Amino acid sequence: MFSRLFAPKVKVSAHCDLPCGVYDPAQARIEAESVKAVQEKYQANEDPDFRTRAIIIKEQRAELAKHHISVLWSDYFKPPHFEKYPELHQLINDALKAGSAAKASNDPKTGEKLLELIARIDTIFWETKKA
Amino acid sequence: MFSRLFAPKVKVSAHCDLPCGVYDPAQARIEAESVKAVQEKYQANEDPDFRTRAIIIKEQRAELAKHHISVLWSDYFKPPHFEKYPELHQLINDALKAGSAAKASNDPKTGEKLLELIARIDTIFWETKKA
Amino acid sequence: MFSRLFAPKVKVSAHCDLPCGVYDPAQARIEAESVKAVQEKYQANEDPDFRTRAIIIKEQRAELAKHHISVLWSDYFKPPHFEKYPELHQLINDALKAGSAAKASNDPKTGEKLLELIARIDTIFWETKKA
Amino acid sequence: MFSRLFAPKVKVSAHCDLPCGVYDPAQARIEAESVKAVQEKYQANEDPDFRTRAIIIKEQRAELAKHHISVLWSDYFKPPHFEKYPELHQLINDALKAGSAAKASNDPKTGEKLLELIARIDTIFWETKKA
Amino acid sequence: MFSRLFAPKVKVSAHCDLPCGVYDPAQARIEAESVKAVQEKYQANEDPDFRTRAIIIKEQRAELAKHHISVLWSDYFKPPHFEKYPELHQLINDALKAGSAAKASNDPKTGEKLLELIARIDTIFWETKKA
Amino acid sequence: MFSRLFAPKVKVSAHCDLPCGVYDPAQARIEAESVKAVQEKYQANEDPDFRTRAIIIKEQRAELAKHHISVLWSDYFKPPHFEKYPELHQLINDALKAGSAAKASNDPKTGEKLLELIARIDTIFWETKKA
Numbered sequence: 001m002f003s004r005l006f007a008p009k010v011k012v013s014a015h016c017d018l019p020c021g022v023y024d025p026a027q028a029r030i031e032a033e034s035v036k037a038v039q040e041k042y043q044a045n046e047d048p049d050f051r052t053r054a055i056i057i058k059e060q061r062a063e064l065a066k067h068h069i070s071v072l073w074s075d076y077f078k079p080p081h082f083e084k085y086p087e088l089h090q091l092i093n094d095a096l097k098a099g100s101a102a103k104a105s106n107d108p109k110t111g112e113k114l115l116e117l118i119a120r121i122d123t124i125f126w127e128t129k130k131a
Numbered sequence: 132m133f134s135r136l137f138a139p140k141v142k143v144s145a146h147c148d149l150p151c152g153v154y155d156p157a158q159a160r161i162e163a164e165s166v167k168a169v170q171e172k173y174q175a176n177e178d179p180d181f182r183t184r185a186i187i188i189k190e191q192r193a194e195l196a197k198h199h200i201s202v203l204w205s206d207y208f209k210p211p212h213f214e215k216y217p218e219l220h221q222l223i224n225d226a227l228k229a230g231s232a233a234k235a236s237n238d239p240k241t242g243e244k245l246l247e248l249i250a251r252i253d254t255i256f257w258e259t260k261k262a
Numbered sequence: 263m264f265s266r267l268f269a270p271k272v273k274v275s276a277h278c279d280l281p282c283g284v285y286d287p288a289q290a291r292i293e294a295e296s297v298k299a300v301q302e303k304y305q306a307n308e309d310p311d312f313r314t315r316a317i318i319i320k321e322q323r324a325e326l327a328k329h330h331i332s333v334l335w336s337d338y339f340k341p342p343h344f345e346k347y348p349e350l351h352q353l354i355n356d357a358l359k360a361g362s363a364a365k366a367s368n369d370p371k372t373g374e375k376l377l378e379l380i381a382r383i384d385t386i387f388w389e390t391k392k393a
Numbered sequence: 394m395f396s397r398l399f400a401p402k403v404k405v406s407a408h409c410d411l412p413c414g415v416y417d418p419a420q421a422r423i424e425a426e427s428v429k430a431v432q433e434k435y436q437a438n439e440d441p442d443f444r445t446r447a448i449i450i451k452e453q454r455a456e457l458a459k460h461h462i463s464v465l466w467s468d469y470f471k472p473p474h475f476e477k478y479p480e481l482h483q484l485i486n487d488a489l490k491a492g493s494a495a496k497a498s499n500d501p502k503t504g505e506k507l508l509e510l511i512a513r514i515d516t517i518f519w520e521t522k523k524a
Numbered sequence: 525m526f527s528r529l530f531a532p533k534v535k536v537s538a539h540c541d542l543p544c545g546v547y548d549p550a551q552a553r554i555e556a557e558s559v560k561a562v563q564e565k566y567q568a569n570e571d572p573d574f575r576t577r578a579i580i581i582k583e584q585r586a587e588l589a590k591h592h593i594s595v596l597w598s599d600y601f602k603p604p605h606f607e608k609y610p611e612l613h614q615l616i617n618d619a620l621k622a623g624s625a626a627k628a629s630n631d632p633k634t635g636e637k638l639l640e641l642i643a644r645i646d647t648i649f650w651e652t653k654k655a
Numbered sequence: 656m657f658s659r660l661f662a663p664k665v666k667v668s669a670h671c672d673l674p675c676g677v678y679d680p681a682q683a684r685i686e687a688e689s690v691k692a693v694q695e696k697y698q699a700n701e702d703p704d705f706r707t708r709a710i711i712i713k714e715q716r717a718e719l720a721k722h723h724i725s726v727l728w729s730d731y732f733k734p735p736h737f738e739k740y741p742e743l744h745q746l747i748n749d750a751l752k753a754g755s756a757a758k759a760s761n762d763p764k765t766g767e768k769l770l771e772l773i774a775r776i777d778t779i780f781w782e783t784k785k786a
Contacts, residue, residue: 021430022423030417037414048310048572049630052579055314070201074227082221089220090213096205106311152299153292161286168283179441179703180761183710186445237442310572317576332725336751344745351744352737358729368573441703448707463594467620475614482613483606489598499704545692548685554677561676 023076025122028068028095032118034061035102036111043108051106059103065114066099072121077128085124095121154207156253159199159226163249165192166233167242174239182237190234196245197230203252208259216255226252285338287384290330290357294380296323297364298373305370313368321365327376328361334383339390347386357383416469418515421461421488425511427454428495429504436501444499452496458507459492465514470521478517488514547600549646552592552619556642558585559626560635567632575630583627589638590623596645601652609648619645678731680777683723683750687773689716690757691766698763706761714758720769721754727776732783740779750776 035058042054073092082088095117102110166189173185204223213219226248233241297320304316335354344350357379364372428451435447466485475481488510495503559582566578597616606612619641626634690713697709728747737743750772757765 021434022427024419024423026417026419027423030415030420034415041414049575049579050628051311052314052576053583053628055311056318056580056583059315059318066205070205074197074201074224075231077224082224089224093205093213093220100206104312104315152303153296155288155292157286157288158292161284161289165284172283180706180710181759182442183445183707184714184759186442187449187711187714190446190449235443235446313573314576317573318580321577321580328729332729336721336725336748337755344748351748355729355732355737355744362730366574366577444704445707448704449711452708452711459598463598467590467594467617468624470617475617482617486598486606486613493599497705497708545696546685546689548681550679550681551685554679554682558677565676 023072023125025068025072025118025125028065028072028118029115029122031061031065031068032099032102032111032114035065035099036108036115039102039106039108039111042106054106058106062099062103062114065118066096069095069099069118069121072125076125081124081128084128088121088124091117091120091124154203154256156199156203156249156256159196159203159249160246160253162192162196162199163230163233163242163245166196166230167239167246170233170237170239170242173237185237189237193230193234193245196249197227200226200230200249200252203256207256212255212259215259219252219255222248222251222255285334285387287330287334287380287387290327290334290380291377291384293323293327293330294361294364294373294376297327297361298370298377301364301368301370301373304368316368320368324361324365324376327380328358331357331361331380331383334387338387343386343390346390350383350386353379353382353386416465416518418461418465418511418518421458421465421511422508422515424454424458424461425492425495425504425507428458428492429501429508432495432499432501432504435499447499451499455492455496455507458511459489462488462492462511462514465518469518474517474521477521481514481517484510484513484517547596547649549592549596549642549649552589552596552642553639553646555585555589555592556623556626556635556638559589559623560632560639563626563630563632563635566630578630582630586623586627586638589642590620593619593623593642593645596649600649605648605652608652612648615641615644615648678727678780680723680727680773680780683720683727683773684770684777686716686720686723687754687757687766687769690720690754691763691770694757694761694763694766697761709761713761717754717758717769720773721751724750724754724773724776727780731780736779736783739783743779746772746775746779 038054038058038061042051042058045051045054069092073089077088077092085091095114098110098114098117102114104110169185169189169192173182173189176182176185200223204220208219208223216222226245229241229245229248233245235241300316300320300323304313304320307313307316331354335351339350339354347353357376360372360376360379364376366372431447431451431454435444435451438444438447462485466482470481470485478484488507491503491507491510495507497503562578562582562585566575566582569575569578593616597613601612601616609615619638622634622638622641626638628634693709693713693716697706697713700706700709724747728744732743732747740746750769753765753769753772757769759765
C-alpha cells in the first residue's frame with residue numbers, strides 16, 4: 001500500500017520520453033467547447049449552406065478533441081495511473097466515443113456529454129500531477 | 132453465457148456510426164513495418180544526414196501507426212469486445228506506448244515490439260469479425 | 263530478352279532510397295473500400311446531415327486513396343517496371359482519375375471502379391516483388 | 394469617448410462568423426510551453442539522435458503556437474480591438490517572429506520570450522472578453 | 525530619410541532565418557482564385573451534393589490562402605517594411621478576414637474581394653524585393 | 656488528324672470536375688525553389704542543428720513540390736494531353752523521382768534538376784492552356 005502511493009511518481013519519471021513534459025486536458029476541452037458551440041449555432045440557423053459549414057467544422061473540431069484525449073491516454077498516463085484509477089481506460093474510451101457521437105449529431109447535448117467526460121479525465125489528470 | 136456470445140454482434144451493429152464499416156489493422160502494421168525498416172537502414176548507414184532523415188521519417192511513420200491503432204480502439208472496438216477481451220484496453224495502450232518507444236529509439240527491436248503488439252490486436256480484431 | 267528479365271531487380275535495388283523498403287497497395291485498397299462503403303451508406307440514408315457527413319468523409323478517404331496510389335507510382339515503381347508494363351503509367355493515371363470521379367459521385371459503382379483499378383495495380387505490384 | 398467604449402461589443406458580435414465563438418490563448422501557450430520544455434531537454438542531453446528529435450518536435454510545436462496566435466489575430470480580434478489596442482498588430486507580429494526564433498534556436502530563453510509575448514496577448518484577449 | 529532608405533535591406537538580411545529565402549504571394553493568389561472559381565461553379569449548379577462539395581473545397585482553399593498570407597506577414601515582412609508601409613498590418617488583417625468571409629459565403633464577390641487584397645499585398649511585396 | 660486537333664478541348668471540358676478550374680505549375684516551382692535554397696543554405700552553414708533544420712524543412716518542401724506535380728498529372732492533364740505529349744507520363748514521373756532525390760541529398764544540383772523538370776512540365780501545361 002505504501003509503495004503503491006510512492007511508485008507512480010518514480011515510474012512516471014522513469015518512463016518519460018522526450019515530448020511528455022507538457023500535457024493539458026484544456027486542449028481537448030477547448031476543441032470540445034467549439035463542438036458544442038457549433039452545434040448551438042447549427043440549431044439557431046436554418047440556412048443549408050451554413051449548416052453544411054457547421055458540420056464540416058464540427059467534424060474537424062471533434063477529431064482534434066479526440067486526438068488530444070488520445071494523446072493523454074497513450075503518452076501521459078502510465079501503468080501506475082491505470083492501477084490507481086482502474087476506470088481510466090473505459091472513461092477515456094467513452095470520451096473518444098462521445099467525440100464520434102458528437103460528429104454524428106447536431107444536438108448540443110452530445111457536445112455537452114463530451115465536455116463532461118473530458119472534465120472527469122481532467123480531474124484525474126490534475127490529481128496525478130499533484131501526487 | 133449463451134446471451135453473451137450473441138450480444139456482441141447485435142450491439143456492435145447497433146452502435147455502428149457512419150465511418151465504421153471498414154477497419155483493418157493492416158494499416159497500423161504497414162506503418163510499423165516501415166518504422167522497423169527505417170531503424171534497420173539507420174543501423175546500416177553512418178552518414179549523419181541519412182540518419183537525420185531516418186529519424187524524421189520514423190517519427191512520422193510511428194505517429195501514423197499510433198493513429199491507426201488509436202482509431203481501432205476508439206471507433207471499431209465496442210463495449211462487448213472489451214467485455215469479451217478484458218486485456219484489450221491495456222494491450223492497445225501498450226501498443227501505443229511501443230509506438231512512442233520506437234520513435235525514441237533506433238533499435239529495430241523496438242519496431243519489432245510494436246509489430247508484435249499490433250499482431251496481437253490483429254488476432255483479436257479478426258476474431259471479433261468472425262464472431 | 264534474358265537481360266530484360268534480370269535487369270529490373272538489379273536496377274530497382276540500385277535506385278532504392280531511404281523510405282522505399284515498405285510499400286503495399288493494401289493502403290490504397292482499404293481507403294477505397296471506405297469510399298465505396300460510404301457511398302452505400304449515403305444511398306441507404308436520406309437524412310441531409312448524414313449525407314453531408316458522408317460526402318465530407320468520402321472526400322478525405324478518396325484523397326488518401328489517391329495519395330497512396332501516387333506514392334506507388336512515384337516512389338516504388340521504377341523505369342524497369344515501366345518498361346516491362348508499358349500500360350502502367352496510364353493504369354495508374356486512370357486509377358487516380360477514378361478517385362476524383364468517386365469524390366464527385368455518390369454512386370457505389372464509382373467506388374467499385376476505383377477498387378478494380380487498384381486491384382490491377384496490386385497484381386502488377388506483387389509480380390514485380392516476386393521478379 | 395462614450396460611444397468608443399460601447400462600440401466594440403456591438404461590432405464584434407455583428408462581425409462574428411460561424412467558428413468564432415470559442416477562442417483561448419491557452420492553445421498557443423500550451424504549445425509554447427512545449428517549445429521551451431523541449432529546449433531545456435535538448436540542453437540536458439547530448440545524444441545527437443535525441444537532439445535531432447528535439448529539433449523535429451520543437452519545429453512542430455512552434456508551428457502550432459504560431460498557428461494559434463495567427464488565428465487569434467485573423468479570426469478573433471476585430472477593428473474595434475485594434476482601435477483600442479494600437480500596439481496589438483505589432484505585438485502579435487512580434488510573437489509570431491518569436492515563434493520563428495524559437496524554431497531556429499535551442500536556447501530556452503527564446504521559448505521564454507515566446508511565452509512572455511503570448512502572455513501579453515492573453516491579457517488583452519481577456520480584457521476584450523470582459524469589455 | 526537617407527538612412528531609412530538603406531536600413532530595410534540591411535536589417536532584413538540580418539533577420540533572415542533558415543526558411544525565409546523563397547516567398548511569393550502567388551501561393552495565396554492561386555488558392556484565392558480557386559475560392560472564387562468554386563463560388564462561380566456553386567452558383568452555376570443547383571445539385572445539393574455538388575454544392576456540399578463546393579463548400580468543403582472552398583473551406584480548404586480559403587484556409588490555404590489565409591495560411592500563405594499569414595506566412596508573408598509573420599516570416600517575410602520585417603519591422604523596416606512595417607515602418608515604410610504603415611498600412612501593411614491592417615491590409616494583411618483585412619485580407620485574412622476576407623478569407624474568412626469567403627468561407628462563409630458563396631458569392632463570387634467575396635472571392636474577388638480576397639483577390640483584390642492579395643493583389644495589394646503583392647504590389648508591396650515586389651516593391652520591397654526591388655528596394 | 657483534323658478531329659484530333661479539336662478533340663482535346665472538347666474532351667477536356669467534358670471531363671472537368673469541380674476543383675479543376677485553377678491549376679498552376681508555379682505552386683510546384685515555388686516549393687522546389689525553396690528546396691534548392693535550403694540546400695544552398697545547408698552548404699553554407701556547418702552548424703549541425705542548422706543542418707538538421709535544413710533537412711527537416713527540405714523534406715517538407717520537396718513533399719509539397721511532389722504533391723503539386725502529382726495533382727497536375729492526376730487532376731489537370733487528361734487523355735488528349737497524354738496523346739499529344741506521349742512523353743508526359745515519364746516526364747512527370749521523372750520530376751517526382753527528382754523530388755525524392757532532392758529529399759535524399761543536400762546538393763543544390765538535385766534541387767536544380769527538380770526545377771528543370773518542373774519547367775518542362777510548365778511549358779507543356781501552358782501550351783495545353785492555349786490550345
